[in-house]
Each structure stands twice: as C-alpha cells, then as structure tokens.
Amino acid sequence: ATSTLNAPQGEVDSLMHEVADEAGLELNMDMPQSSTSIASSQSTKEQDELSARLARLRQA
C-alpha cells in the first residue's frame, strides 16, 4: 500500500510529538532524518502548513 509511504512527514512528526507529549517524553530534536539533507518540496509544504495555522490564529 502506497498510503503508508506517502504519509506526510509533518503529520508523522506531529503524531510522534503527540505520543511523546502524552508519555511526558522530550523528543530528540536532532534525530537523523530519513530524507536527504537538502530542502525538498516536503520542507516547503511544512512551512506552508505553519503559515496556514498561524494565519488561522490571527483571525481567531
């Protein structure tokens, strides 16, 4: 199933943080990334996600 491979990194990360938060753990921020070490379209998408959420708070 490709869906597992295509899970957006952002969603995966926030899920991991959710689990870690609940367990009271501090995630190691320097965890090696599986992807390449250069900016990818994924990185851009992640920044877009932050923009959207910040914009929503501004309107609230």
Add this chain to the structure above:
Amino acid sequence: VVVRSASIVGPGEPALAKQKHHHRKAFECISRALKLDEEDRGRKEQAIELYKRGIEELEKGIAIEIIGQGDVFDRAKHLKDKMRANLAMAKDRLEVLVTGRNLAARKK
C-alpha cells in the same frame, strides 16, 4: 533521448544541509507551539517558549546564503522565502501572546 539528470547535491553543499536543519527544528518547535496555542485553554506559557525557539531557528535558517543555480537551489530559495514569511507571522503571534499574558498579570 534527453536525460535530465537530477541535480545531485552532495556534502559539498553545507549551506543547503544547514538550511534544512534549521527548517526542521523551526518546524518542530512551531508545530508544537501551535498545538498548544490552538487549544482554548492551552499552555500558553509553554507555547511562548516554543515560539521563541522556533523563531531563533527560522532566523538562523534565513541567514544562510543560498548561492547556486538549478532546481535544488531554486527550491532552497523558495523555502527561504517561506521561512521569512513564517518568521514575521510567528513574531506577530508571539507578541499577541506576550501582550495578553502581561495584561492578565496586571489584572491580578
């Protein structure tokens, strides 16, 4: 047959690797800040600290000069623009939270 080789960027491009590193850290901090901030009775104090850390990472990432040609560099420049936009927005949000906190403190 035209073979368009993907721009291969190796360890010779530390600027791009550094940019990605700061992007990632900023994303992690600000995502967590947002998660707290989005809750009505969220832990705003913690959110403030996470925003501050995220803002620092964005500033470090934006400070990196991206010089080069090709897809990867275009993408890196694009990412830099996005980071710059988010820096402004995160700073605005931080200010709102800090102002709100100070007002609440004065009322007590």
